[in-house]
Amino acid sequence: LLAQITQGMRQFDDPAFRRYLEELEESARVVQRRVEITRDYQDLGLQPPDWQPVQEVIRRATSCLLIPSGVSIHSWVERLEVFADPMLDRVFSNLIENAIRHGKTVSSVVITYQILDDGLAIYVEDDGVGVPPEKKERIFDYGVGSGGGLGLFLVREILAITNMTIRETGTPGEGARFVVHVPPDGYRIT
Structure with a gap:
């Protein structure tokens, strides 16, 4: 067609x-x-969760995307492993693809992490237009969004399998910032 x-x-x-x-x-x-x-979505949870090197997951995620010239992807997650569903690469490919598709002015996507008292945060940040405050909670709901509303819903479901959560904390006009919270027993530094 x-x-x-x-x-x-x-x-x-x-x-x-x-x-x-x-x-x-x-x-x-x-x-x-x-x-x-x-x-x-029909494959979600079929394979058991396993330890995954996040740098490799991001490499796989970006290898299937068409990254426009003028957009750079940087990640500083070496040695970080998370216990997650094998579909974890879909989480990162969806977040990066959304940045490119909806960020309008995006020139950079950066992935970093920070160890917290209650676990670990993985940040996926871009320098695009950001997410309006009234949409920050709803973007993860089924059916919400311009592409049919399944992408970020699926992201949330993949992460939930191993008790990870996601939220958007960026500043409108300065870019989107997705924070994946990993529980204390769900990550390790090798």
């Missing part, structure tokens, strides 16, 4: 018809994304 829409856009010069095809293409992409996420 997407190939036929793309071919149609090449063949017709009428601006109104091209706009219609562009809207149709966007709708087809939303359906495609929803099918992919639904397929991922």
Whole structure:
């Protein structure tokens, strides 16, 4: 379907018809994304959690993304391992992809961590437009969001399998900042 829409856009010069095809293409992409996420969701929890090196997880997550020129991804998580569902790479790919797609002015995504009294925080921060205050809690709900509302819902569910949580704490206009909280027994530094 997407190939036929793309071919149609090449063949017709009428601006109104091209706009219609562009809207149709966007709708087809939303359906495609929803099918992919639904397929991922059905696999959630099938494999037991295991210790995973976060640097390697991020490498896998970014290897399947189209990172535009002008956007850099930096991570400082060497030696950090977390006990998580094998789908942990989907958490990072979704957060990075959302930064690129929704951040509008994003030029940098940075992933770091900090040891806390009650566990560990993994920060995924960008320098885009940020998340409006009224949406910070709702973005993790099922059905909320422009891509069908499954991506961040799935992120939260993947993390919850091993008692991790996620919240958004960025400043609108300065960028998004996702904080993944890992319980004390869910991380180790090797």
